[in-house]
Amino acid sequence: xxxxxxxxxxxxxxxxxxxxxxxxxxxxxxxxxxxxxxxxxxxxxxxxxxxxxxxxxxxxxxxxxxxxxxxxxxxxxxxxxxxxxxxxxxxxxxxxxxxxxxxxxxxxxxxxxxxxxxxxxxxxxxxxxxxxxxxxxxxxxxxxxxxxxxxxxxxxxxxxxxxxxxxxxxxxxxxxxxxxxxxxxxxxxxxxxxxxxxxxxxxxxxxxxxxxxxxxxxxxxxxxxxxxxxxxxxxxxxxxxxxxxxxxxxxxxxxxxxxxxxxxxxxxxxxxxxxxxxxxxxxxxxxxxxxxxxxxxxxxxxxxxxxxxxxxxxxxxxxxxxxxxxxxxxxxxxxxxxxxxxxxxxxxxxxxxxxxxxxxxxxxxxxxxxxxxxxxxxxxx
Numbered sequence: 499x500x501x502x503x504x505x506x507x508x509x510x511x512x513x514x515x516x517x518x519x520x521x522x523x524x525x526x527x528x529x530x531x532x533x534x535x536x537x538x539x540x541x542x543x544x545x546x547x548x549x550x551x552x553x554x555x556x557x558x559x560x561x562x563x564x565x566x567x568x569x570x571x572x573x574x575x576x577x578x579x580x581x582x583x584x585x586x587x588x589x590x591x592x593x594x595x596x597x598x599x600x601x602x603x604x605x606x607x608x609x610x611x612x613x614x615x616x617x618x619x620x621x622x623x624x625x626x627x628x629x630x631x632x633x634x635x636x637x638x639x640x641x642x643x644x645x646x647x648x649x650x651x652x653x654x655x656x657x658x659x660x661x662x663x664x665x666x667x668x669x670x671x672x673x674x675x676x677x678x679x680x681x682x683x684x685x686x687x688x689x690x691x692x693x694x695x696x697x698x699x700x701x702x703x704x705x706x707x708x709x710x711x712x713x714x715x716x717x718x719x720x721x722x723x724x725x726x727x728x729x730x731x732x733x734x735x736x737x738x739x740x741x742x743x744x745x746x747x748x749x750x751x752x753x754x755x756x757x758x759x760x761x762x763x764x765x766x767x768x769x770x771x772x773x774x775x776x777x778x779x780x781x782x783x784x785x786x787x788x789x790x791x792x793x794x795x796x797x798x799x800x801x802x803x804x805x806x807x808x809x810x811x812x813x814x815x816x817x818x819x820x821x822x823x824x825x826x827x828x829x830x831x832x833x834x835x836x837x838x839x840x841x842x843x844x845x846x847x848x849x850x851x852x853x854x855x856x857x858x859x860x861x862x863x864x865x866x867x868x869x870x871x872x873x874x875x876x877x878x879x
Contacts, residue, residue: 503592510585514578518647521574521721522654534581535574542570543724547838560730563838567724571658574721575651579618582647586640587614595633599626618644661715662725668708669727669737675701677850679731679842682743683798684850686752690805698748699756702763705741709763712738713770720777723837729853735839739830742767743844746826750818751799753808764822771829780836782828789827790844792816798845 517534546566553559587610590597597604597613604610604626613626617640628634676685689698712734716723727733745764748755775782790798795816802809834841 500592500594503588507585507588507592510581510588514581514585518578518650521719522650534577538574538577539570539720539724542566542573546570550838557730559838560726564726567721567726570724571721579647582640582643583615583618584611586618586636587611590614590633590636593632593636595636596629597626597633598629614640617641619648620645658719658722661711661719662722665708665712665715665722665734666727668704669732669734672737672740673732673853676740676744677846678729678853679736679840679850680740681843681846681850682740682747683801683843683845685740685744686747686802686807687805690802690807693806695754695807699759702741702745702748702756702759706759706763706766709738709741709767709770713766713773716770716774717777723774723778731853733837733839735830735833735837736842738767738771739826739834740842742771742826742830743842746819746822747844750822751810751815752802753810764826768826768829771826771833775829775832778833778836780829780832783832783835784828785831789841790819790823794845795819801845 513534520533521535543566546563550559550562553562587607590613591607591610597610599609604613609626613628616623616626617637620641628637672680672685675688676682686698689695723734742764745760745767748760749757749764799809799815830841833839
């Protein structure tokens with residue numbers, strides 16, 4: 499049975515090495531299905547999501563779900579460390595390396611496991627020590643691996659949180675532009691009311707960059723997808739959907755804008771939605787309820803007209819918009835169902851209350867109902 503123990507130990511150590519390399523160092527999507535991290539995250543998220551559904555939809559559920567990202571990362575690092583410790587202990591045990599404590603040979607596996615753990619974390623108590631050459635070589639190797647593992651974790655966490663911060667900064671900037679939760683209709687209406695239609699293209703260019711960064715960072719570090727925004731009415735899935743909705747509306751139904759920029763932003767955002775669906779194996783999922791019915795579309799177009807936007811007329815608009823929506827809605831809906839993020843509406847059914855307009859002491863601070871537009875500023879002047 500010694501050779502079997504050695505084989506199991508080597509498989510365990512190499513498995514943890516490969517998994518940690520693919521998760522923390524390899525900047526690309528890994529295709530094979532036997533990854534330890536993937537199995538851990540899918541099973542842990544399934545259990546966590548099931549427990550979250552015991553809460554009613556609202557702040558308590560969102561708070562419970564927001565814990566999973568950081569906690570799961572701590573759990574994964576603990577599993578890797580435990581795998582290496584058990585692997586080296588099993589390697590010592592199966593190879594018969596001589597370990598002594600108080601000049602007496604160690605015979606039980608528990609003491610070998612303790613020795614492996616103290617060596618991995620470089621504690622250096624010295625109460626259990628190797629005697630032979632093989633035991634000393636394995637001990638030095640494990641100590642070096644443990645030191646390198648801790649250094650890798652320390653360098654990994656700042657990179658992870660920098661990527662999270664970059665993602666959330668742009669999402670927060672959407673608050674005053676598109677409401678909370680954001681919607682494409684509100685975003686376009688605010689541009690129309692402020693008579694700044696020309697600024698739609700620069701905004702879409704900024705969100706094209708954001709979608710590209712989202713794709714790169716969340717494919718390289720999938721754990722970021724489980725990190726939720728600070729506010730319950732914001733999410734990266736909601737922001738991505740809002741930008742896709744906005745680009746689709748500009749392409750299909752708004753005149754006087756940069757059609758090319760809307761198309762390239764739409765292409766980049768859809769690319770991100772499709773590839774992230776592949777990472778999490780979320781198959782395209784048709785909507786259970788139409789987000790933009792014929793009646794809702796007419797109300798949206800009327801709202802855009804009243805805001806001063808040059809809305810296109812004719813049945814071709816609805817047809818083109820339906821075709822564009824079919825390209826991305828099944829993918830963002832699958833991500834929404836997997837992560838339990840609600841999809842934003844095309845048009846806010848009630849007057850939106852932006853996050854910046856509220857405070858802990860009142861639902862909406864007085865005097866912050868709206869910001870003065872250009873015409874109002876001119877009258878004050």
